[in-house]
Amino acid sequence: MGGLVNLPNNLRQFYQISRFLPRPTKEGVVNAIVTSRLDYCNALLYGTSAINITRLQRIQNTAARLITRSPRSDSATPLLRELHWQPIVCRVDFKLLVFTYKAMHNDAPVYLCELVCPYQPTRTLRSANNDMLEVKRTRTKAGDCSFAIAAASLWNNLPTVIKTCDNLTSYKRLLKTHFFVSHISVIRHEHY
Template sequence: MTVEKAVKDRGVIMDCNLSFKDQINQVVRTTGYHLRNISLLKKYLDGNTMKILVHNHVISKLDYCNLCYYELPNYLLKKLQLVMNRAARLIKDLAPHERIAPVLIDLHGLPIKECMIYKTVLTHQPLQFGKPRYIRNLLQDLHLDTPVAIRHNAEQHRLFEPRVNLKKGFRTFEKITP
């Protein structure tokens, strides 16, 4: 029996250290290919079609399973952010030296780190309404064994934080949700 250093499951490459270097490099390579091809077609496309193509072929790949990248080193996340910046520059037809922050704001795009945080905030929907059920089943309410009534509203929806011993355990969905 051989042990694989990295395996692909549901489109995500996971290595034995959960560093996701291979996954991020693959996403950067694939999105770079699509950005090059779209840039060649740029003169034939209007702005709306350009946005649709970039979103379908680039942004969707950056967003797919990006919670796996939570708490990864900045040098890996920067690669993804550079792809997003490149996509925004392509949509707005900007030069490489122009500032990207106003463009991202105009396109309603969040930086990579903020996208991951935003997805964790989306746990509000399953907590309040119970849907989707598969996410609600991952979230465990914190039940304090105390006779004292909890009065503060913020304490009503506290979640149980599972104990983790490894650094990789701090990146699990149950741990990073608020």
């Protein structure tokens, strides 16, 4: 989170000049300054504390209010919906699931491909044909947050139509729509 340290200061500085800029320019600047930093290595944030997620969500909400010139008292949920931005939790899950898709199709580094194991039951079950991944048991919270476990858990909860997608572009589009429809109301704290 080192690159995020100065982000609130950058937003404050940008706010001072934002009223002189048209909305498309503001969106471009915010994407360059804020969104790129929120998305950088965010797959590592899977399972992090609610405090860290809340801090990042607060930054995203502030950026949305800056673009739309909304007062701080306004709820961020409609603003995120208007901008087609996913909450931080969904962005983390999205990144993990994209890595999982690439690993399953051998389009990722070998070390990630080796961590993704298709589910093969010992006897004939209906779940054998559902494109499931094997979720290994762990004894620690850190183990549950590892790529192999997190990827399999998230993948197994996806609808079959998304899991059986034949190319990465369509997969990303369907996945983003799935998160947008089912998780836009996940934002835990709307008033920052």
